[in-house]
Amino acid sequence: EILIGLVGSEMCIRDSDKALFELQKTDNPNEYAVTLDLCAGDQFQLIADWSWDTQLGFGYVTDYDSSQIENGGGLSGSDKTSNINVLQDGNYTITIVTNPNDMAQTQFSIVRNGD
Numbered sequence: 001e002i003l004i005g006l007v008g009s010e011m012c013i014r015d016s017d018k019a020l021f022e023l024q025k026t027d028n029p030n031e032y033a034v035t036l037d038l039c040a041g042d043q044f045q046l047i048a049d050w051s052w053d054t055q056l057g058f059g060y061v062t063d064y065d066s067s068q069i070e071n072g073g074g075l076s077g078s079d080k081t082s083n084i085n086v087l088q089d090g091n092y093t094i095t096i097v098t099n100p101n102d103m104a105q106t107q108f109s110i111v112r113n114g115d
Contacts, residue, residue, distance in 0.1 A: 020036070022034065023046070023094065023095075026095075030099065031098075032096050033094065033095040035091065035093045035094075036091070036092065037089075037090070037092075038086045038089070038090065038092050040087055040088055040089050043072050043083040043084065043085050043086070044083065044084050045081070045082075045083060045084060046094070046096060055081050056080070056096070057074060057078075057079065057080055057081045057084065058070075058071040058082040058083065058084045059079030059080035060080060060096075060107055060108055061107070061108055062109060063108075063110070064109065064110045064111075067087065067088065068087055068092075068110070069084055069086055069110055070084075070085045071083075071084070071085070084110070088112065089115070090112045090113065090114060090115055091112070091113045091115065092110055092111065092113065093110075093113055094109070095109050095111075096108035
């Protein structure tokens with residue numbers, strides 16, 4: 001089992017706070033989710049096991065509302081490692097479905113639940 005966390009370019013997450021940003025395993029195989037409040041201007045990516053070697057950026061997002069999030073770009077020139085920019089304050093659920101045998105098939109959704 002892998003540990004998937006949400007990290008941001010402007011976030012400095014203490015070890016004691018990491019659990020707040022960890023996606024939890026759901027009842028579906030290879031699916032993890034977290035619900036949390038995000039603010040306009042927040043930037044983030046997902047990483048497995050708190051390692052940047054496994055960063056999952058905007059290029060893995062398959063379900064989102066373009067009035068709420070956008071591709072924030074990145075240093076590598078690949079959408080797969082680009083930041084995700086939050087455009088609208090709110091409570092969001094981030095759900096990822098991993099494919100341990102083929103990372104290219106990994107995808108996630110970002111859904112705004114409300115204020």
